[in-house]
Amino acid sequence: MTATSWSVFKVFLRLGLTSFGGPVAHLGYFREEFVTRRRWLTENYYADLIALCQFLPGPASSQVGMAVGYSRAGYSGALAAWLGFTLPSAIALILFAWGLVKFGNAVPSGAIDGLKVVAVAVVAQAVWGMGRNLCPDLSRITIMALAACFVLLVPFVWAQLAVIALAAPVGLLLFNTNKTPAPPPQSPAAKTGVGFVLLVTFAVLLFALPLLVSVYPSQALAMFDSFYRAGALVFGGGHVVLPLLQAEVVPAGWVSNDTFLAGYGAAQAVPGPLFTFAAFLGAASSGSPSGWAGGLWCLIAIFIPAFLLLLGALPFWDRLRLNARIQAALKGVNAAVVGILLAALYQPVWTSAVHSVEDFALGLLALIALMFWKLPPWLVVLAGGGAGVAIKAIS
Incomplete structure (x- = not known):
């Protein structure tokens, strides 16, 4: 690693240890760290990245x-x-896969509830900050509100894609100017040729792996194919990928349904992306690979599509977003993204975390700690987990 990439690793390692609350909360942690605190990205470019992803x-x-x-x-x-x-x-x-009962019982009662409530505060802070910057006028506030209402009333993954797609022509109509935005600070020059190769590689693997499994049957190759397809074809994040994974690993006999559900419960107790559930499934698999080798094998397989798609699309995206008409469309898209996050703040973040007066009080204190006391998010996360344990003990 270079000095710069090592600094990136250290920052993300801390986030990987403290970012509870699911993908929407992760976006809040990222915004606080990289837009507000470190200023690696502008608010607009960060929203552009969210729209792309x-x-x-x-x-x-x-x-x-x-x-x-x-x-x-x-x-x-x-x-x-x-x-x-x-x-x-x-x-x-992977450790849960080796000793699920022991590690599961070691998680204090109420800690996960407290962490979920802190996630409400993290997402609320992100929505408020992004809304102030990306929805500064009545037109974009209206787009934000309509997007939030539509996503809540039509609770399907395609609804989010439809909202973003509809917001683009609205933005082009309302905000078209001849002003060209500046490129993102310190963004390396990406070559479209490399991006094209990565996108072709993604497609080749998607279609070639099932053929290889039929010609050279092995559990290791079959597992790689199953987890690659799960990572390549699912929209909406970790919770949406679960039915695909269950349909792949349980009927094949790699893990039992009880083990699958127990592992999913354990996945809720750890920070970071839910896609790392693949590591549990690989480690808990019967046959070979399993253990550490199986966990890492399935983890790599499910994330490779994300690498190929994102790094393949970024060179084209960075060039498109410098076009004035595209930037006008992105103003509408960014307002819609704030609306999508606002909808997610209610469902599932709020509805899955706030069930009592105590939960609301803890969430309010966490929000004040983040927005006004300016405490670091990792400290608020730890305090929230401890407060959840205390609330559970008292009640």
């Missing part, structure tokens, strides 16, 4: 993290960001 299949928050790392240190920065953000939860889930 919403369009791509795979783990959106992990892809945003890879894009941040790439903007800082090129391809090695993208890899460093992924490693730092992913390894903590992957290692924890």
Whole structure:
């Protein structure tokens, strides 16, 4: 690693150890770290990256993290960001696969509830900050509100894609100017030729792996094919990929349904991306590979599509966004992205975390700690977990 990519790794490792709350909360942590605190990215470029990753299949928050790392240190920065953000939860889930009952019982009662409530505050802070910057006028506030309402009333993954697609022509109509935006700071020059090769590689693997499995049947190759397809074809993040994984690994006899569900429960107790559930499934697999080798094998397989798609699309995206008409469309898209995050703040973040007066009080204190006391997010996360344990004990 270069000095720059090593600094990227260290920052993302800390985030990987403390970023509880799912993909929407991860975007809040990223914004606070890289837009507000470190100023690696502008607010507009960060929102542009979110919009791009919403369009791509795979783990959106992990892809945003890879894009941040790439903007800082090129391809090695993208890899460093992924490693730092992913390894903590992957290692924890492989350990869960070895001793699920022991490690599961070691999680204090109420800690996960407290962490979920803190995630509400993290997402609320992100929505407020992005809304102030990306929705400064009545037109964009209206787009934001309509997007949030549509996504809540039509609770399907395609609804988010439809909102972004509709917001683009609205933005082009309302905000078209001749002003060209500046390129993102310190963004390395990406070659479209490399991007094209990466996108072709993604497609070749998607179609070639099933053929290889039919010609050279082996459990290792079959597992790689199954996890690669899961990472390549799912929109909406970790929770959406679960039915695909269950349909692949349980009927094949690699893990039992009880083990699958127990591992999914354990995955809720760790920070970082839910796609690292693949590491648990690989480690818990019967046959070979299993253990550490199986966990790492399946982890790599499910994340490779995200790498190929994101790093393949970024060179074209960075050039497109410098066009004045595209930038006008992005103003509408960015307002819609804020609306999507606002909808996610309510469902599933709020509805899955706030069930009592105590939960609301903890969430309010966490929000004040983040926005006004300016405490670091990792400290608020730890305090929230401890407060959840205390609330559970008292009640």
